[in-house]
Amino acid sequence: MFISLEELELHRVVVSETYASGALDYRGAGFKQLGPMKVSASAELRGQEIHIQGHIGGRLGAECDRCLTNVEIPVERDFDLYYRQLQTIARQEEVEVPAGELNVGFFSDAGIVLEDVVSEQVILSVPMKVVCRTDCQGLCPVCKADLNRVQCGCRDRPPGAESPFSSLLEH
Ligand SMILES: [Zn+2]
């Protein structure tokens, strides 16, 4: 959905959208959308800037960074953003966002694409490290066993004895 500057000059734009899995482009991020992603937002002009605020709700699925099991990540994110038109900034002028204005983005056409705003916010809502639980033990680097479920004993074995069965063969 395109929210145009032209329309915003006339009135505030209030939107409510539901995006099915696959409808939003997460630019190769390492998660999948599970079920619909719901967005409610309102946009208005504030001087030269587009102010958009709203809420995104949905669910994502990703793999635990340590043990690779599937993890469900709930998304409940409020956003409050300003977009500045790129043409209003002189070419040579360095684009510097003052501290405290970190929520300022830029738009180059005659408005903003809601889907771009939403997919960016969803990406930002995902933690840097996805873990199934804070004390996840991960996979054994030697035998790939899930250390949350088994004690493979590789860590206690001296280097060189790679197979968990090599000690049995000696007897
Ligand atoms: Zn895990």
Ligand SMILES: [Zn+2]
């Ligand atoms: Zn192991």
